[in-house]
Amino acid sequence: MKKDIFAYLLFVVLLVASTGCNKDASVTNLNTEPIEIPAPVSSTNVCSSSDTSVIWRGERATATTVALRGLWSDIELIPTTNYPASVYTDAGCACIRYTFWNGTNWNTEIVSSASTTSFTHIRLVFLSTGIPIVVWSNSTTTLQLAIRNTANLATEGAWTIKNLDTGGTxxxxxxxxxxxxxxxxxxxxxxxxxxxxxxxxxxxxxxxxxxxxxxxxxxxxxxxxxxxxxxxxxxxxxxxxxxxxxxxxxxxxxxxxxxxxxxxxxxxxxxxxxxxxxxxxxxxxxxxxxxxxxxxxxxxxxxxxxxxxxxxxxxxxxxxxxxxxxxxxxxxxxxxxISGTTANSGNAFLNLERVTGNNYHLIANETTTSVRYYNTTGGSFTSWNAQGTVSTSTLAAAGTTRGGIAVDSTLSQAYTTFAKTAAAAPLNGNLVFGWIENSTVASNSATAEFYETPLAIDGQLQMTASQVPNLAAAATSNGTPAAVFVDYSANVATAGILKYGLRNGTLSSDAWNIRTVPIVGQPQAVSLAFDSHDKPWIGFYDLQTLRFRIATNTETDGTGVWSTYYFPFRTAVTAATAPAFHSVAVAMDRTATSVTPVMIVGVANHGTVANTGIWSARLNPATGDWSNVSQIESTNLANSNSNLTADFDTNGNIVVAYYDRSANNRVEYSQSTNGGATWSTATNVTAFTASGMGAKVKLNPSNSRPAITYYDRANNRIHYAYCTTTLASCTNLANWSYSFVENLTAGVSGLAATSEGLLSTGLSFTEEGTAYVVYPIGAGNSGVLALNNNSSGSFPLSSTLVAAKNSNTILNTAISAMNFGQPGWGVDSVRTSTGSLHSIYIGPGNWLYGTSCGD
Incomplete structure (x- = not known):
């Protein structure tokens, strides 16, 4: 049968996506062309101009553990183009997504995020101008409406959300x-x-x-x-x-x-x-x-x-x-x-649509085993054809799902959306795009053609069950930003995929090359550093072997040969209990005659409590040999540390900080002035107890003094602690001072103690010594990714670096880093040699974002 050119192109694109074309380790990104996200207004002393883009959207897994996408969906045609568009729920990002065809690609936007339970009963219509309108039940008791601000298909739209009914039922x-x-x-x-x-x-x-x-x-x-x-x-x-x-x-x-x-x-x-x-x-x-x-x-x-x-x-x-x-x-x-319908026809979802020519089309489930299509072809509403089967699928139970149908009379085609259960292979737990090739022939005709393919093949980066920061940022010597992260598209902690990304150019509009680090393991708590030859070194904790590991590649962009080394700890650690977690930091001894990575590990839990604490060892990559292991500090208690962080310079100075969750219960600091061969006695850097979540340490390039940013979750504060004397004297608490980056009445109160591992700060310095701090402000406040600096000698009110995505605390007080209602989960920042500032983080859609200033 001859197909319309648009229809054929549409099907080919979907078919390519569903068969996994370009899913090899060298793929730049599986997603369609990126949509530029407008920069927020920023104060000039913070970031006069910023650019934000999605770096990675994940790769949809085939595991039966995947988060369900599309349990509630609808599909319509955009009036100005007749291109299909769909809205649907996605448990993997606790959000509502809008995916539309723009004539070349499928593009996806986040309509609303941060549902505390689930979005349900979602519907979509278009005004004649092409403006989409979406309505749904939010957390079951509120009727909400969202309207896109533009019909333009070439740019990302902003969605305005309004509560229509808050009756509480x-x-x-x-x-x-x-x-x-x-x-x-x-x-x-x-x-x-x-x-x-x-x-x-x-x-x-x-x-x-x-x-x-x-x-x-x-x-x-x-x-x-x-x-x-x-x-x-x-x-x-x-x-x-x-x-x-x-x-x-x-x-x-x-x-x-x-x-x-x-x-x-x-x-x-x-x-x-x-x-x-x-x-x-x-x-x-x-x-x-x-x-x-x-x-x-x-x-x-x-x-x-x-x-x-x-x-x-x-x-x-x-x-x-x-x-x-x-x-x-x-x-x-x-x-x-209608002939062939039964007591279970349409008992989960049923959608009816009329088209020109006085013919009608209907999509309905048949129990939980198939999706069926019915139509009239003779112009009489009372003369329906029996069913054609769009898909033989395992569907969700009645009352927990609904799909949609849209009919394009100009092409004589019909489209439908519905979701499969997580165990329904192929397309496990995904939103399915069903296609009726010729809607003018009888639905039960032998010539009727039906197709199905996933509407979206992206995954998710994090999961609310994993309370561990799983991304890190660094930069090469020529100023190219890089990131390492764990892709949890399978939605289970034991199936994370370690990914390494490097931006492919010097401009903020340049794409990122994302590659899989080919390890057998379950990576967590990652760290990234570059050696003097700009080769990446990635540290991580392996939940599978209960060991710490470090990986490197022979090429800067990860296209060379990967090698992996195990940290030489005497015995395997034991699993940690949140909010404590095993953590890793990687530094370099730049004074060594050859490349010498220094791996520092935070052992949060161990069968022998004396072995809990912070340990360090130096690697000789040429031989694969490690130095003797040094214990920087014994925290001497089960589940006693987290948030290990390190920085280094070209003079052999390495500084580390971490949250000591033992009796000290505060941020601790240690330093090495000989490339990690020996370490100073750990010391407190603050008198504030119960604070240290999301710690980051950096050396100020203007004076070689360390500074540390961290959260005080219970009191809604972000601290900036800094050494006031030369590096040699920074091992004494008396030589540390502090200021508040933020001192809020609310802001991180949405996170309980067991989930505070999600908190993270990004710290960087300009060459002149101005500290820039990036951090999320969560539930109970603005719900933004904030940026602040002390260029005036102190930290003023922060500016919004990236706003929450189409949600706010007026409509949803539960937005936080935990449910992807705001940007900032696991944020890390790096200042490059060219002076540009890059922040990498998990944000709305459960995607990996990058925001840059100055490039």
């Missing part, structure tokens, strides 16, 4: 429709067997302020409905809303024939007939009913598909005196059922 069975005059109606239920309500926007519907408050009760729905019906009736001058709901006795419908649509919000008594009208024989407490009212013609009949307990029943009005706008409303009798 479970929001479900949402339906949304837009009419040819760009008026929007939303119908939904509050709770199971609860009330149904209508929200209207009659003009300027690209503004959230134009949407009404919820109507008074239209009627009581049946138990556990997953969809209600909604449409628009055209009178010739006015569009009237039409709704259908399930009920305790039967499903029903109603038409509001009010010239002033605000009268439709005052209760069912103002609707035609003054009451709900019965869809006869549907039966009690059905889960679904859908409407298809043709709003392109005057006084169209009311048409519906409703579950009646044994199949999908067909309803078409035959009112005396006319149709939806002029006829005398009353009960509508069934015209029979």
């Amino acid at each position: 479970v929001i479900r069975a949402i339906e949304m429709k837009v009419n040819p005059s760009d008026q929007v109606a939303i119908v939904y239920a509050r709770n199971t067997a609860g009330s149904s309500h209508l929200i209207l926007c009659t003009s300027d519907c690209s503004s959230g302020a134009s949407y009404s408050s919820p109507s008074t009760t239209l009627g009581t729905v049946g138990t556990f409905p997953h969809s209600l019906g909604l449409g628009w009736c055209y009178s010739g001058t006015t569009y009237y809303p039409v709704v259908s709901i399930t009920g305790a006795a039967n499903s029903s419908y109603a038409i509001c024939r009010q010239s002033n649509l605000s009268s439709c919000l005052t209760g069912i008594a103002s609707w035609a007939g003054g009451a709900l009208q019965t869809l006869t024989g549907t039966g009690t407490n059905r889960v679904t009913v859908q409407l298809a009212v043709d709003d392109s013609i005057v006084d169209a009949p009311v048409r519906a598909i409703a579950h009646n307990g044994s199949g999908l029943a067909i309803y078409q009005s035959a009112f005396a005196g006319g149709g939806c706008s002029a006829g005398t409303v009353g009960a509508i009798a069934s015209s029979g059922t």
Whole structure:
């Protein structure tokens, strides 16, 4: 069969994505062309101009542990192009995603993030201008609306979020429709067997302020409905809303024939007939009913598909005196059922759509085993063809999922979205894009063609169950930023993939080359440093062997040969309990005649408590031999340290800091002036106890003195501790001072003690000695990635480096680094030799981001 060129290209792109083309270790990125993210306004003394981009989105895993994507989804065509677009939930980022075809690539944006439980019952419509509008139930008790600020497909849009109903009861069975005059109606239920309500926007519907408050009760729905019906009736001058709901006795419908649509919000008594009208024989407490009212013609009949307990029943009005706008409303009798439908057809999701030519299309589940497509091809709503099977899949249970359908009559094609369960191979737990090749042939025809492919193949970088910082930043001698991180797309701590990335150029717009470090293990707590030949050295803790390891490559960009060495600790450590964790830092002895990495490890837990603490050893890469292991400090207690960090210079000076969680319960510091051969006695650098989360240490290049930034989680503070004398005297607490980078009444209170390992700070210095600090400000405050500096001699109020993605603490007080509602999880920063500042972090979408200033 000859395919339309666009359709063929679309399918080929999807097929290539689904078969894993370019999934080798040398791939630059699996995602489509990056969309530039606008720079925030920043104060000139912090970062006058910044650029933010997504570095890596992960690679979707085939493991049965994957986080479910697309349990709730919808799909529509963009009016200005007829390209498909979908909105859907993603448990891997606790967010709602918007993925659209722009004619060349699929692009994905984050609509909203930071759901504390899950987003559900999501629906999508487009205004005629191409502006998308999304509505959903947020954390089950709030009805929320999001509107994109632009129809432009070439740039990333910003989404404005508005609460429509905060009644505090479970929001479900949402339906949304837009009419040819760009008026929007939303119908939904509050709770199971609860009330149904209508929200209207009659003009300027690209503004959230134009949407009404919820109507008074239209009627009581049946138990556990997953969809209600909604449409628009055209009178010739006015569009009237039409709704259908399930009920305790039967499903029903109603038409509001009010010239002033605000009268439709005052209760069912103002609707035609003054009451709900019965869809006869549907039966009690059905889960679904859908409407298809043709709003392109005057006084169209009311048409519906409703579950009646044994199949999908067909309803078409035959009112005396006319149709939806002029006829005398009353009960509508069934015209029979769609052939092949059963008691389980559409019991999880059902979507009905009309297209030109007076034909109709329906997508529905069949139990949890398949997705089926039905259509009419003869212009009669009462003559439906039996099913064609889009996909034989393992679907989620009824009441926990819903998909969508969109029909492109110009190409005679239909698209659908639905989700498979995590165990449903292939495409485990992923959102599936289903494709009906020719929607003008009967759905049960032998010539009907059906395809399925994943709509998105990106993964996730972190998981809320892993409370360990898993990324680090560094730079080469010529100023190229690099990062190492763990990709947790499999959504399980035992299947993380170690990744190394180097930016491919000197400009902020340059892409990153991301490569897999080919180790057998379970990497955590990574560190990165470059030697004098600009070869990367990556330190990490291996959860599989309970050993510390270091890896390197013969080429700067990771395209050469990888070698791995085990740190020579006497025995394997034991697993640590959060918030403590085993941690790693890598430094270099730049005074040595040959490359000499120095590996420092934080043993948080050990079968012999005397072996807990901070240890160090020097590696000779030429022979693979290690020096004797030195214990910098014994913390002498189970689960007694975390957040090990190190820095070094070209003179053989190496400084380390860490959070000592033993009786000291504060930040500790030690230094070596001979390339790690010997170490000073560890010392406190602050009198503040219970503080040290997210510690970072750096040597100030203007005076060779160390400084440390860290969190005091319980008191919502970020500290900057610094040595006030020459390096030789920095081993004495009396020679340390401090200031607050932030001293908040709230800001990190959303993190409990067991999850404070998520906190991280990024510290860097200019050549003149100005400290720049990057850190997340979380729940209870602004929810941003903040940047501050002490160029004025102290730290002023911070500036926003990167704002939260389409969410804020007014609408969602739970945004934090834990649920990807804000940028900043595991942030690390590096100042390059060219003076540019780079911050690498996990942010909204659970993706890896980079923000640069000065390049």
